[in-house]
Amino acid sequence: MDGAANGENTREAASGRGRGRSSALGPRGRGLFGRLLEGLRAPPAPRQEATSIAIASGKGGTGKSFLATSLAVLLHRAERKTVLVDCDFGLACDHLLLGVKPTLTLQQLLAGQCTLEQVLMSSPCGPRLLPGASGVRRMATPTDKDLTAFARELGHLAQQEEAMILDLGAGIAPATVLTMLGADWIVLVTQPEIAALVDAYAVIKCIAQIKRDVRFLVVVNRVATPGRGEQAFQRLTEVAGRNVGVELQYLGEIPDDDSVMQHRLGQLPLVVTEPEAPTSQALRGLSERLIQICGGVRRRTVDGDAGIQERFRQHRLFL
Ligand SMILES: Nc1ncnc2c1ncn2[C@@H]1O[C@H](COP(=O)(O)OP(=O)(O)O)[C@@H](O)[C@H]1O
Numbered sequence: 001m002d003g004a005a006n007g008e009n010t011r012e013a014a015s016g017r018g019r020g021r022s023s024a025l026g027p028r029g030r031g032l033f034g035r036l037l038e039g040l041r042a043p044p045a046p047r048q049e050a051t052s053i054a055i056a057s058g059k060g061g062t063g064k065s066f067l068a069t070s071l072a073v074l075l076h077r078a079e080r081k082t083v084l085v086d087c088d089f090g091l092a093c094d095h096l097l098l099g100v101k102p103t104l105t106l107q108q109l110l111a112g113q114c115t116l117e118q119v120l121m122s123s124p125c126g127p128r129l130l131p132g133a134s135g136v137r138r139m140a141t142p143t144d145k146d147l148t149a150f151a152r153e154l155g156h157l158a159q160q161e162e163a164m165i166l167d168l169g170a171g172i173a174p175a176t177v178l179t180m181l182g183a184d185w186i187v188l189v190t191q192p193e194i195a196a197l198v199d200a201y202a203v204i205k206c207i208a209q210i211k212r213d214v215r216f217l218v219v220v221n222r223v224a225t226p227g228r229g230e231q232a233f234q235r236l237t238e239v240a241g242r243n244v245g246v247e248l249q250y251l252g253e254i255p256d257d258d259s260v261m262q263h264r265l266g267q268l269p270l271v272v273t274e275p276e277a278p279t280s281q282a283l284r285g286l287s288e289r290l291i292q293i294c295g296g297v298r299r300r301t302v303d304g305d306a307g308i309q310e311r312f313r314q315h316r317l318f319l
C-alpha cells in the first residue's frame with residue numbers, strides 16, 4: 001500500500017488537521033510552571049501496554065532493519081497486534097523493507113504537525129509502521145523537546161498494540177541509548193567477527209552502567225558456518241559476565257544469505273516471499289524463541305509509573 005492508499009499518511013494531514021490535538025505539544029509547549037506541576041502530580045493509573053522490544057547494535061549494518069521488519073511480520077502472523085517503529089533517527093529505511101511509501105514521518109509527528117493516527121501506516125504484510133525520516137539532518141540529533149514528544153507518542157502507541165518493535169540506529173547516541181533503556185527487552189544484533197563483537201560489548205557496557213537489571217537477547221547475523229553464531233555468543237557472554245556482570249541470553253543465528261542482499265527495494269520481506277528458505281526458517285525460530293522468552297509478547301498491565309513513557313522520563317535524568 002502506498003502513502004495515498006493509506007489515506008492518512010499524507011502532507012495534507014500535516015498541513016493542519018492534526019494541530020491542536022491532544023498528542024501535539026501545543027503551540028508553545030508547557031511552561032516551567034506546567035512542567036513543575038507535572039513532576040508533582042500523582043502517577044497515572046495502571047494500564048495495559050504492549051511488550052516493547054528494541055533492536056540494537058554496536059556496529060552499523062549488522063542487519064537490525066532486516067531483523068526488525070522480519071520479526072514484525074512474524075509476530076503479526078503469530079496473531080500479535082504489532083507495530084514497527086523506525087527509530088533510526090535521520091536514516092530510516094523500514095518503509096522500503098515493508099514496501100510502503102510514507103509521506104508523513106516521525107519528523108512531522110514530533111513537530112506536532114500531525115497526529116499519531118495520521119502518521120501510522122498499514123503495510124501489506126500486516127504490521128503497522130511508524131515511519132522515520134530519512135536524510136533529514138535535524139532528525140539525526142533529536143532535541144529534548146523531540147524526545148519528550150517521542151516518549152509520549154510511544155506511550156500512546158503502546159496502549160494500542162501487543163508487540164512494539166523499535167528499530168534503532170547503530171551505536172550509543174543519546175536518543176538510541178534512551179530508547180534501549182525505555183524498552184522492555186533489547187535484542188542486540190551482531191555479526192560473528194571480532195569488530196562487531198567488540199562494538200556489541202561496548203553497547204552492553206554502556207547500558208549496564210545505567211540499568212543493572214537490563215535484559216539483553218543476542219542474535220548473530222550473517223553466519224557463514226552453522227554453529228558459529230553460538231560460538232560468537234559464548235565469547236561475548238563470557239566477556240560481559242566477567243567485566244560488567246551482565247547475563248546475556250542467546251536468541252539464535254541467521255545465515256549469511258545472498259538472497260537477502262539481492263532483495264529489491266519495495267519487494268516484500270523474505271519471510272513472506274520465500275517462507276521455506278533456510279533464512280526464513282531461522283527467522284521463524286528466532287521469533288518463536290522471542291515469544292517464549294518475552295512472556296508471550298503480549299499486552300500486560302504496567303503500574304502507572306512503569307510504562308514506557310515514564311521509563312523514558314526517568315532515564316532522561318541520567319543522560
Ligand atoms: N543474513 C544476511 N545475509 C546477507 N545480507 C544481509 C543479511 N542481513 C542483512 N544483510 C544485508 O546487510 C545490509 C545491512 O542490513 P540492515 O538491516 O540495513 O542493517 P542495519 O539496520 O543494522 O544498518 C543490507 O544490505 C542487508 O541486505
Ligand SMILES: [Mg+2]
Nearest residue numbers: 064065088168
Ligand atoms: Mg537499519
